[in-house]
Amino acid sequence: METSVESESRRRMVSKVPGHVRRIEVDVNWFELAGIADRSGKVASYQCDADAGIASDSAKSAPEGLDDAAPIQPVQKPVTSLVVTDEEGADQAPVQAQEPDDQESQHELGRRLEVGDSGADHTEQASELKSTLAGLLGEETTIELDKLKRLAWKGLEDETRPMTWKLLLNYLPVNASRREETLYMKRTSYRHAVDQYWKASDWSPDEEAVFRQISVDIPRTCPDHKLFHVRQVQEILQRILFVWALKHPASGYVQGMNDLVSPFVYVFLLEQYEAKAEGGLLSRRSVEDAFSEEQLFYAEADSYWCLTALLETIQDYFTFSQPGIQKRVAYLEDFVQRVDPALREHLQKENLQFLQFSFRWLNCLLMRELPFELMVRVWDTYMSEPDGFAVFHVYVCAALLARFSDELREMDFQELVMFLQNLPTKNWTRNDVEMLLSQAFMWRTIFDDKQFSKDLK
Amino acid sequence: MAGRSDDEYDYLFKVVLIGDSGVGKSNLLSRFTRNEFSLESKTTIGVEFATRSIVTEGKTIKAQIWDTAGQERYRAITSAYYRGAVGALILYDIAKKMTFENVERWLKELRDHADRNIVIMLVGNKCDLKHIRAVSEEEGTSFSERNKLSFIETSALEATNVEDAFSRILTEIYRLVSQQQLEKGGTGFQPPAEGEKITLKNPADEPKKKSSSSCCST
Numbered sequence: 280m281e282t283s284v285e286s287e288s289r290r291r292m293v294s295k296v297p298g299h300v301r302r303i304e305v306d307v308n309w310f311e312l313a314g315i316a317d318r319s320g321k322v323a324s325y326q327c328d329a330d331a332g333i334a335s336d337s338a339k340s341a342p343e344g345l346d347d348a349a350p351i352q353p354v355q356k357p358v359t360s361l362v363v364t365d366e367e368g369a370d371q372a373p374v375q376a377q378e379p380d381d382q383e384s385q386h387e388l389g390r391r392l393e394v395g396d397s398g399a400d401h402t403e404q405a406s407e408l409k410s411t412l413a414g415l416l417g418e419e420t421t422i423e424l425d426k427l428k429r430l431a432w433k434g435l436e437d438e439t440r441p442m443t444w445k446l447l448l449n450y451l452p453v454n455a456s457r458r459e460e461t462l463y464m465k466r467t468s469y470r471h472a473v474d475q476y477w478k479a480s481d482w483s484p485d486e487e488a489v490f491r492q493i494s495v496d497i498p499r500t501c502p503d504h505k506l507f508h509v510r511q512v513q514e515i516l517q518r519i520l521f522v523w524a525l526k527h528p529a530s531g532y533v534q535g536m537n538d539l540v541s542p543f544v545y546v547f548l549l550e551q552y553e554a555k556a557e558g559g560l561l562s563r564r565s566v567e568d569a570f571s572e573e574q575l576f577y578a579e580a581d582s583y584w585c586l587t588a589l590l591e592t593i594q595d596y597f598t599f600s601q602p603g604i605q606k607r608v609a610y611l612e613d614f615v616q617r618v619d620p621a622l623r624e625h626l627q628k629e630n631l632q633f634l635q636f637s638f639r640w641l642n643c644l645l646m647r648e649l650p651f652e653l654m655v656r657v658w659d660t661y662m663s664e665p666d667g668f669a670v671f672h673v674y675v676c677a678a679l680l681a682r683f684s685d686e687l688r689e690m691d692f693q694e695l696v697m698f699l700q701n702l703p704t705k706n707w708t709r710n711d712v713e714m715l716l717s718q719a720f721m722w723r724t725i726f727d728d729k730q731f732s733k734d735l736k
Numbered sequence: 737m738a739g740r741s742d743d744e745y746d747y748l749f750k751v752v753l754i755g756d757s758g759v760g761k762s763n764l765l766s767r768f769t770r771n772e773f774s775l776e777s778k779t780t781i782g783v784e785f786a787t788r789s790i791v792t793e794g795k796t797i798k799a800q801i802w803d804t805a806g807q808e809r810y811r812a813i814t815s816a817y818y819r820g821a822v823g824a825l826i827l828y829d830i831a832k833k834m835t836f837e838n839v840e841r842w843l844k845e846l847r848d849h850a851d852r853n854i855v856i857m858l859v860g861n862k863c864d865l866k867h868i869r870a871v872s873e874e875e876g877t878s879f880s881e882r883n884k885l886s887f888i889e890t891s892a893l894e895a896t897n898v899e900d901a902f903s904r905i906l907t908e909i910y911r912l913v914s915q916q917q918l919e920k921g922g923t924g925f926q927p928p929a930e931g932e933k934i935t936l937k938n939p940a941d942e943p944k945k946k947s948s949s950s951c952c953s954t
């Protein structure tokens with residue numbers, strides 16, 4: 280046991296101070312990264328295999344002569360056999376739903392969003408969605424953002440996510456001809472920011488303190504995910520957060536921002552990885568093998584700008600005393616009183632303050648409460664919603680709480696705290712979160728533009 | 737989760753952990769309550785707690801130990817954190833001088849927000865890191881003597897003195913409380929917030945929870 284702890288400790292990234300670098304190498308199997316990526320896209324790829332008449336098992340057995348420790352992952356998911364471009368399908372997406380004026384239409388809304396009972400329906404829908412999306416992203420002139428939002432609301436796949444996120448966050452322009460130039464300019468500007476802030480030779484004591492705090496948090500960021508144990512990846516997180524903090528002194532670095540940057544780094548590293556993966560995926564076992572310096576930098580710069588765009592929509596979450604969070608916690612409580620009064624009364628009776636458990640839900644945008652890959656899926660919807668992170672998210676929090684209402688109402692104060700600080704969501708599937716999203720959507724649609732959520736904007 | 741037997745106790749004490757970010761508060765807590773340690777535990781956001789019962793001087797004491805983030809930013813919303821706390825562990829990292837220098841600030845924070853009779857213990861954590869020690873044991877001792885705190889060095893990693901730290905502070909609290917009961921009131925602790933169940937329970941006033949309720953579960 281001692282030895283395993285010791286080797287663990289060797290893997291720990293030790294603080295880096297300019298001109299004084301202590302580094303510890305981490306070896307990571309990049310197949311595992313690919314494996315993680317593949318799992319989230321399973322539905323679509325399984326369907327494709329079946330269509331092509333390939334037994335799904337055959338894809339998993341390793342051909343002779345290859346390292347048997349490395350399972351082959353079907354990274355490239357064939358879509359050619361499924362060219363369906365159904366615009367109608369896209370139009371049925373929920374975002375532009377009409378005002379529901381009676382109970383009936385509210386139910387209708389809920390039904391339309393519900394993931395179909397039959398798995399077949401779902402896979403068909405998923406692959407259809409994917410190809411429509413692929414068609415849309417491949418558009419050579421201008422992408423219709425509304426259409427993209429309607430599709431992305433239902434959840435993206437690994438292939439379509441990076442570009443869609445960049446578009447939805449307004450990092451990439453919808454106009455195809457301007458994209459390359461924009462990317463170049465943004466990345467260059469980030470490079471300059473790194474030179475200016477990160478590589479500066481003389482940090483002020485305040486800047487030193489920011490650096491120290493970030494450094495303490497980096498090894499504690501998404502520790503369940505192997506990717507974030509990699510030294511180069513940790514340095515990427517560290518630079519992004521440091522540069523962001525120095526450029527935004529009104530909030531600076533606040534613990535929890537490390538959780539918020541991780542989905543971007545994951546999604547954009549995967550993008551770079553897939554770009555290079557064509558031909559010879561199997562030999563890439565080290566970071567240096569998997570990515571060129573340039574690719575790592577691209578993923579970093581893209582993550583920086585997307586994080587910046589996200590944080591811009593929730594600025595008051597992180598300014599002094601975090602008023603944005605406090606306001607939303609209060610709203611959440613009021614809202615739960617409306618939709619689940621018995622639960623609110625029980626929590627009140629047990630003297631559990633909403634702030635106690637939902638502070639983290641807001642501060643980390645649920646990254647701590649649900650599995651990482653599912654949160655990436657949830658964010659697809661957040662980015663497709665108007666005010667996804669600032670308003671819709673609060674309804675998702677309410678849906679999450681309501682989901683456990685029956686259990687919660689049986690618990691006393693202590694049980695409540697313990698339960699809520701460690702929700703039993705480890706085995707949740709995409710279906711589970713999609714149910715939450717439908718519920719939240721229904722509520723958002725019903726209550727939106729009413730006085731309630733108005734002041735959240 | 738928590739077994740029913742966990743709910744039989746004579747006293748329930750709320751104890752808070754404070755100290756700079758990264759000194760090992762969360763790991764000290766998980767080592768004491770679950771015998772777990774992790775080099776890559778997540779940063780604490782907001783407030784959390786865990787419980788464990790110990791027996792001291794024939795009494796079962798249930799400790800409800802609260803953990804929070806060390807970053808300054810959060811302090812505005814964690815002042816409720818101190819309400820009803822009867823004990824506090826101020827942690828520093830023996831390998832990081834600055835975390836020791838900040839102990840003064842944490843003491844002030846306690847004076848501003850916590851009950852004035854709160855029992856405080858200074859804890860120099862990570863004492864396994866001997867090779868990079870930056871704060872000597874003597875420095876810790878003399879600081880605590882000057883400020884009338886008890887003092888111990890621990891390692892959450894190697895499980896050194898973790899039991900000791902908690903049982904010493906809990907025993908100290910228990911003695912103080914039973915002494916106050918003898919004196920019948922006087923300068924006792926402020927009663928904590930209603931319903932939070934973190935009261936200094938007098939077993940005479942409030943019957944302890946019965947394990948009989950376990951007949952309904954399994």
Ligand SMILES: Nc1nc2c(ncn2[C@@H]2O[C@H](COP(=O)(O)OP(=O)(O)O)[C@@H](O)[C@H]2O)c(=O)[nH]1
Pocket residue numbers: 498499755756757758759760761762763764774775776777778779780806861862863864865890891892893894
């Ligand atoms: N060597 C050593 N490392 C520790 C010890 N306690 C905690 N750590 C490590 O210090 C880091 C911060 O610990 P954590 O419990 O999250 O600190 P907190 O911010 O005070 O809650 C983690 O990487 C822990 O694994 C200890 O006793 N010895």
Ligand SMILES: [Mg+2]
Pocket residue numbers: 761762763778779780803804805
């Ligand atoms: Mg902690």
